[in-house]
Amino acid sequence: MSGRDLIETQLAANATQEPVAGPWQAAVIGELVAIADEGSTPLVVFAGQPGTAALRARSVIDLHGAHIGRAVVLMFERADPARPIVMGVLRDARGWPRPEVPAPAQVEVDADGERLLVSARTQMVLRCGKASITLTRAGKVLIQGSYVLSRSTGVNRLKGGAVQIN
Template sequence: MRDDGRAPAAGTSGEDILIEEGEGEAAAACGEGADEREGDAEAIEGVEGLLELVVAAHEERVRAEAEKAGPIDGVVVGRIVGFGENGEPLVEAAVLGEGARGGIPARAMTALGPEDEGREVALLFEGGRRDRPVVMGRMHVAGESASAVERAESTATADGERLVFTAEKEIVLQCGKASITLTRAGKILIRGAYLLTRSSGVNRIQGGSVQIN
């Protein structure tokens, strides 16, 4: 007999009761898991919202200080403190004040990479605006190795019609055992396991002297 005085329903066994209790516990567990997931999602959204507010406050402070301090004229020495998501350099300079802490995105007149982080650079400001710095170039470091200078003097230029490679000492084009070397002394050295020259017109060999073997 039940406590309420009614007889148990026909066909209801102990196994059925256990199944019903198990289903109830599973439903409760699913509800708790869903609540936890919703709580995690809300926490993530809260953190992202807070970061957006911090970034917006920083940018607003930079703009306010720029308007208050007035334009910047002439060249300013700054420092690259990092790079943004799109690869733009982030720069700091004493004239920018505390509002530039962490770096201000800048445009650059020359290619810059992670190896330039921490290096001093020359800055100009577009229209004198403090929030629009332009990196004009790297500041030369006294005692910088000659190899770094030579790397800077090795260039490749193209104007759509001609491609020019320029180097201080020599240029080498190499693939496997074949190579072509151009030297500063004016020598052209062609090496390979097999060499073929072919021309639909005149194939001329001309020199002060021609030696074969």
């Protein structure tokens, strides 16, 4: 049997299958109740969902904290209501900003090819795994990691009002 014959056989078989019953064929409106796993997994609820707990979903859009509590458009992988996919966030009729949710913080970035300046109002964190560098508005610089190395080909100076080692 040729590849073309196999494709035609499969298409004919699919044409005779009845669609899955239920509202899962159309878009469903749900609510984003949380974002788990360090911001990578949306949790959603919707009318008629299997069980009472929020369901883990996948998403085709970037979701962030300001979206929590908002209505989302859901579709379902293979028409399975236990496998929701967030297709989008519905806009509020009042537009932005919503009074109960503060606007996302603004971060200023200035790049001219010679220098990169990133500014934030209260705190900036650069994180990779268990390592982080935190800059605070009060002037603190916090460097954390399981292994920290400071190396210099010239002078490596520690200077402060007080210097504590261990």
